[in-house]
Amino acid sequence: MKYLLLVAANLRRKKLRTVLTLLSVLVGFLLYGYLGAIEVALGQGVEVAGADRLVVRHRVSIVQPLPQSYGARISRLAGVEDTMHASWFGGVYQDPRNFFAQIPVEPDRFQAMYPEYVLPAGQAEAWRRTRTGAIVGRRTADRFGWKIGDRIPIQAPIWQKKDGGNTWEFDLVGIYDGRDKGTDTTTLYLRYDYFDESRAVGKGLVGWYVVRVKDPEQAESVARAIDAEFANSPAETKTETEGAFAGAFARQIGDIGRIMRAILGAVFFTILLVAGNTMALSVRERTSELGVLKALGFSNRQVMAVVLAESGVLALAGAGAGLGLAWFLVGRGDPTGMLAVFYVPAARWAAGLALAAGLGLVAGLLPAVQAMRLRITDALRRA
Amino acid sequence: MSDNVWVSVRGVDKVFVRGSESIHVLERLSLEVRQGEFLALMGPSGSGKTTLLNLIGGLDRPTSGEIEVGGERLDGMSERRLAAWRARQVGLVFQLYHLMTALTAERNVELPLLLSPLNRLERRQHVATALALVGLKDRARHYPSQLSGGEQQRVGIARAIVTDPVLLLCDEPTGDLDRKSGDEILGLLQALNREHGKTIVMVTHDPHASARAGRTLYLNKGRLSAEMPE
Incomplete structure (x- = not known):
């Protein structure tokens, strides 16, 4: 702790350079935190996917429907505990920019399959009683100011009704919450029986099946069966695991995770050069002072530790500020209003701090080793 | 080593190798400095004065020969032990002061104490005493750039004595000062020698400075003599 006196003094020596380096680190970690929230949002399905759930879709594409009759055949297969089907409704509320998913399902099977969606018993009962009933997640309800009892009109470009219209109206009978922080609470679920009965075409077809297996370790063999x-x-x-299915779905707009990791890799490489350059300059400029420290009795390791501490403080201060700013901005919520979740998991914050410590170590290592190897008499001559 | 000999240099050689060239700076040099002595080392540039001072202070190692200070052999010590020894046993005063520009006078003086087990309050007390001794108590919060050359050298001396070492090694302590400031510094070193019993080895070019020492030795072509070479 007492060497912090030296560390602080050295960082104050060239204030502008220190501030600029801190800002570069800050921006890097701001991006790390903020892009982290976006990556989590886009890969959300993968993160929260049930390990014991499989998704069965048409072999050609998710947009190709499957017969409703497949449900009974799947249920009979060994290793299958439960099954439900779902479809893509693809409707628009008021404006195409107000995107959120709408999925026709069978209420009882849906609730049994997805315990992570928490719906009060009274609202679940209301959904069972109301054919035009729909439930929606808290996030979307809050977004549009919906409350139970509202009638929600949805334009469905894909699904024409039997009467020729495209506007479907649903009675909002429930608002569900997520059991876990990462649970998507943006989707609106409507009743399949009402949907199937009312649509002009596609009767008896579903989008995909969700299958719960008895033993997650047997998931692959059940999928093959x-x-x-x-x-x-x-x-x-x-048939694939829900995680793989969600990952493939997210990758339809590109491998976001890989793109973000590439961006962050480039950013951190640049920061490493900036911070490394700062430390190298700093050490070069005070060669004689480092020699004096050694002359006064500081050991080679102590001098190395002082330089590394400077680098570490620079990286951790910049990273702390960057992550703090990211935390603040992420806390203000999804700026698009379209992402299912928008948060950064605690592990990612911790990884950010570990990354900062690593950055400080790597950026300061070479200058620190140079400082450690410095011969006192050579250093004093350079004054 | 006899009882009151504090520094003993025995048969020391120092050879610097630059590329294919070997430069013999010190040749089988021997020297004894008694405890409480004020010794001036004079000689022309390149005669090896600073090299000898560096060897006595454990800043460099001899090519061969033995160096013993305060009963401890320096020539065989590990780097780590030598650093610890310097922190405890020797105070260094440089021609160019070598103060940390980013630290105030009191923080500069405190530096050697960071290596001691003293707590912050104790360190502050030692620093205040050292600065008072060199007459700079009221300049403690000033940065080196706010001090004159003479004042900076006083801070350098305060830094050298703050750990209360027996031995002070001064390399041209007045070389960068005007006559008045130089005299003040020499007076201070004399007082440290006479009143506080410090053993001082001072390298200087200046006969006026060496006249303040109790004994003067001349170094020329790697050899010591009590007579000024012609």
Whole structure:
């Protein structure tokens, strides 16, 4: 602690350079935190996917429907505990920019399949009683100011009603919350029976199936059995874990995680050069002072530690400020209003601090080793 | 080593190698400095005065020979032990003061104490005493750039004595000062020698400075003599 006197004095020596280096580190870690929230949001399905759930879709594409009759056949297969189907409604509320997902499901099976969606018992009962009923997640309800009892009109470009119209109206009977922080609470779920009965085309078809397996360790063999069951049929299936399915879905707009990691990699490499340059200049400028420290009795290791501490303080201060700013901005919420979740997991903050410590160590290592190897008599001559 | 000999240099050689060239700076040099003595080392530039001072202060190692200070052999010590020894046993005063520009006078003086087990309050007390001794108590919060050359050298001396070492090694302590400031510094060193019993080895070019010492030795072509070489 007492060497902090030296560390602080050295960082104050060239204030502008220290501030600029701190800002570069700050910006890097601000990006790290903020892009982290976006990455979590886009990969949200992967993060929260149930380990015991499989998704069965058409082998060609998710947009190709499957027969509703597949449900019973899947249920009979060994290793399958439960199954439900879901479809893509793809509607628009007031404006195409107000995107959120709407999924027709069977209420009872849906609730059994997804315990992470918490719906009060009274509202669940109301959903069972109301064919035009729908439930929506807290995030979307808050976004549009919806409350139970509201009638929600949704334009459905894909699904025309039997009467020729495209406007579907749903009675909001429930608002569900997420059991976990990462649970998506943006989707609106409507009743499949009402949807199927009212649509003009596509009767008896569903978008995909969700299957709960009895033993997660048998998930792969169950998936193979499902695909074998429908092999050589007009609608062959592709079954994968929910995590893999969500990952593939997210990758439809590109491998966001990889893109962000590439951006952050470039940012951190640049920061490393900036911070390393700062430390190298700092050490070069005070070669004689480091020699004096050694002459006064500081050991080689102590001098090395002082330089490393400077680098570490610079990195940790910049990173702390950057992560703090990211935390503040992320806390203000998703600026687009379209992301299912918008937060940064605690582990990512911790990883950020570890990254900062690593950055400080790497940036300061070479100058610190140079300082350690400095010969006192050579250093004093350079004054 | 006899009882009151504090510094003993025995048969020391120092050779610097620059590329293919070897420069023999000190040749089988021997020297004894008694405790409480004020010794001036004179000689032309390049005669090896600073090299000898560096060897006595444990800042450099001899190519061969033995150096013993305060009963401890320096030539065989590890780097780590030598650093610890310097912190405890020797105070260094430099021609160019070598103060940390980013630290105030009192923080500069405190530096050697950071290596001691003293707590912050104790360090502050030692620093105040050292600064009072060199007459700079009221300049404690000033940065080196706010002090005159003479005052900076006083801070350098305060830094050298703050750990209360027996031995002070001064390399041209008045070399960068005007006559008046130089005289003040020499007076201060004399007082430290006479009143506080410090053993002082001072390298100087200046006969006026060496006249303040109790004994003067001349170094020329790597050899010591009591007579000024012609």
